[in-house]
Amino acid sequence: MFQIRLRQKVKPLISLRYADEWVGFLVLLSVVLFAGAVVEAGVLRDWLTPPATLRVTLPAGGVGGLTVGGDVQLLGAHAGTIRSVKLNPSGDMYAIVDLDPQAKPFIRRDSTAVIRKQFIVTGAAYLELNKGHGDPMDWSYAVISATPAPNPADMITATLNDIQAQIMPAIASARHMMAQLDATITDMHAGKGTVGQLMTNDELIRQAQAAAVSLNTVIDRLKPIEKQISGVMNKTDATMGNLRSASQDLKGATPHLPAIAGNVEASTADLPVLLAQAQTTLYGLEKLTDQLRGMWLLGGSKVQKKTRLAPRQVRP
Amino acid sequence: MKRLHAVMLLGPLLLSGCGGTKEAPSARDDAQWDQAMTAGQDSFDLGRYSVAITQYRKAADLALMRDDGKAAAEAGYNLAVAQLAADLPADAVRTVQAARQAARVRGEGMHAAFDLVEAAADYRLKQYPQSVALAEQAMGASETALASRAAFVAGLSASEGGDSAALQKANVYLQGMKPPLSRSMQADKAEIAARVLLASDPTQAAQLAQNAADLRRDDASYRDMSRALALAATATDRAGDHQKAATLWARAAQSAAIQANAAGKVDATTVAHGALAKGGTRTAETDAEQWARLAGGISLHPFETDTK
Numbered sequence: 001m002f003q004i005r006l007r008q009k010v011k012p013l014i015s016l017r018y019a020d021e022w023v024g025f026l027v028l029l030s031v032v033l034f035a036g037a038v039v040e041a042g043v044l045r046d047w048l049t050p051p052a053t054l055r056v057t058l059p060a061g062g063v064g065g066l067t068v069g070g071d072v073q074l075l076g077a078h079a080g081t082i083r084s085v086k087l088n089p090s091g092d093m094y095a096i097v098d099l100d101p102q103a104k105p106f107i108r109r110d111s112t113a114v115i116r117k118q119f120i121v122t123g124a125a126y127l128e129l130n131k132g133h134g135d136p137m138d139w140s141y142a143v144i145s146a147t148p149a150p151n152p153a154d155m156i157t158a159t160l161n162d163i164q165a166q167i168m169p170a171i172a173s174a175r176h177m178m179a180q181l182d183a184t185i186t187d188m189h190a191g192k193g194t195v196g197q198l199m200t201n202d203e204l205i206r207q208a209q210a211a212a213v214s215l216n217t218v219i220d221r222l223k224p225i226e227k228q229i230s231g232v233m234n235k236t237d238a239t240m241g242n243l244r245s246a247s248q249d250l251k252g253a254t255p256h257l258p259a260i261a262g263n264v265e266a267s268t269a270d271l272p273v274l275l276a277q278a279q280t281t282l283y284g285l286e287k288l289t290d291q292l293r294g295m296w297l298l299g300g301s302k303v304q305k306k307t308r309l310a311p312r313q314v315r316p
Numbered sequence: 317m318k319r320l321h322a323v324m325l326l327g328p329l330l331l332s333g334c335g336g337t338k339e340a341p342s343a344r345d346d347a348q349w350d351q352a353m354t355a356g357q358d359s360f361d362l363g364r365y366s367v368a369i370t371q372y373r374k375a376a377d378l379a380l381m382r383d384d385g386k387a388a389a390e391a392g393y394n395l396a397v398a399q400l401a402a403d404l405p406a407d408a409v410r411t412v413q414a415a416r417q418a419a420r421v422r423g424e425g426m427h428a429a430f431d432l433v434e435a436a437a438d439y440r441l442k443q444y445p446q447s448v449a450l451a452e453q454a455m456g457a458s459e460t461a462l463a464s465r466a467a468f469v470a471g472l473s474a475s476e477g478g479d480s481a482a483l484q485k486a487n488v489y490l491q492g493m494k495p496p497l498s499r500s501m502q503a504d505k506a507e508i509a510a511r512v513l514l515a516s517d518p519t520q521a522a523q524l525a526q527n528a529a530d531l532r533r534d535d536a537s538y539r540d541m542s543r544a545l546a547l548a549a550t551a552t553d554r555a556g557d558h559q560k561a562a563t564l565w566a567r568a569a570q571s572a573a574i575q576a577n578a579a580g581k582v583d584a585t586t587v588a589h590g591a592l593a594k595g596g597t598r599t600a601e602t603d604a605e606q607w608a609r610l611a612g613g614i615s616l617h618p619f620e621t622d623t624k
Binding site for chain 2: 279283286307308309310311312313314315316
């Protein structure tokens with residue numbers, strides 16, 4: 001190229017010295033900037049970090065519409081995809097999930113998975129993982145079990161069945177009651193039973209009227225007694241008043257009772273001793289009297305005291 | 317001179333110190349027993365028979381405690397006499413039997429005294445043949461007062477039971493007693509003599525019975541007095557003086573009624589106990605009722621007010 005330019009001998013309109021070098025420099029600069037942006041955005045880190053593998057044991061009732069490439073969500077956010085759905089030799093199904101490494105800390109041993117539909121009853125099925133709180137997961141062989149989300153349609157059907165089971169017997173009872181009522185009213189109209197007789201027979205009404213008249217007579221007779229009772233009640237009232245005043249007096253006297261009882265107790269405590277002393281003193285006095293009587297100096301003589309009662313005291 | 321005065325002053329004291337001999341030990345040395353017996357005797361003398369019974373029972377228990385047969389026999393005898401005085405003859409018989417047993421097992425005997433009390437109790441229970449038999453046993457006692465009282469009880473039971481031979485025997489014993497006789501003995505003698513003469517000479521019998529009643533009154537033995545008055549009434553009635561007989565019955569009835577009433581007031585416990593055992597026994601109350609009936613309806617308690 002340098003040779004061509006030298007040969008043409010034509011002076012170019014715009015002379016750029018070292019243009020090629022400058023272009024090369026810009027290209028290199030762009031590449032460096034791109035590499036820096038890539039490093040800064042973490043794309044490389046994402047590429048370099050391998051995804052976590054989680055085995056999800058599927059329910060025995062089926063996969064619930066899960067497909068390979070299906071979405072896996074954690075707390076409502078995308079957290080991975082279903083890589084494959086497999087069947088093990090024992091007949092259980094399980095799905096292998098490529099999990100975003102960022103979601104790994106949230107998945108614990110007690111985490112569970114629920115198979116949901118995108119629009120509750122329709123739409124694509126996805127796997128929703130629950131945040132766990134137990135021990136950390138052993139990521140060399142991470143397994144959790146999945147349950148299907150309850151189907152609202154099934155629930156509505158079960159509820160309707162319950163309502164039907166409750167209401168139908170009630171309707172049957174109501175029908176039976178209405179039949180009984182119908183039969184009763186029919187019998188009453190026919191004059192059967194007490195109420196029926198009351199409706200159809202005037203005799204009972206007449207007897208009731210007669211009883212009411214007798215009752216009036218009895219009440220008239222009771223009126224004088226009522227006056228007497230009133231007098232008795234007045235007297236009773238007065239008596240109760242007296243009793244109340246007496247009990248008030250007694251209440252007034254009650255505070256003195258412990259003191260009185262204390263005095264009596266103190267006095268009576270000495271009584272046995274006093275009695276014993278009195279008895280001893282009297283006995284001694286009697287002995288002394290006997291001795292004095294027997295002293296010849298005082299004109300007496302020794303009298304032998306007999307312990308046995310005289311025969312003349314034996315009184316037939 | 318001074319020495320003579322001193323001898324005159326101290327002489328009597330020295331002499332009094334020399335007098336008397338040491339008494340043999342007895343149950344009297346036990347103050348408790350002695351006190352119970354003394355209290356029993358005092359209560360008996362005052363007519364407080366329930367108190368006397370309590371005290372004598374206590375003395376009998378104390379005698380058993382000291383294993384003293386003589387003391388037990390004496391306390392048992394006194395208890396039986398007190399029960400008899402309290403109109404409890406059935407209790408008295410039981411007590412005599414218990415006292416006999418207690419004395420026997422301890423080698424003591426007071427058979428005549430027990431026989432006398434049991435004879436008197438049997439008389440009250442109207443078991444006259446048994447009473448006569450026991451009293452005749454007691455008549456053999458060496459103690460004159462006891463033997464004469466036994467003769468009296470034998471005569472009384474024989475008279476009530478219609479045993480003229482026993483009555484004569486008792487009368488012979490009593491008439492044969494040598495003076496001096498106590499007032500009680502004289503009264504016993506007169507009453508039995510009156511009973512012997514009741515059929516043959518009622519006038520003389522009435523006189524003797526009146527005499528006996530007077531002696532009993534002087535002796536303050538009112539139960540015996542009222543019975544003598546009733547005997548005098550019976551004799552007077554047989555002699556033909558019905559009015560005087562009624563008067564004597566009335567006097568006897570009033571005395572017996574007051575005795576029963578006094579027992580009721582003074583000694584409610586005795587009456588309460590006695591009321592249980594009075595069926596078929598002679599008590600002051602039953603005697604009063606019987607004699608009042610014979611007197612022809614008199615007021616037994618003329619000085620009492622009608623406030624009852």
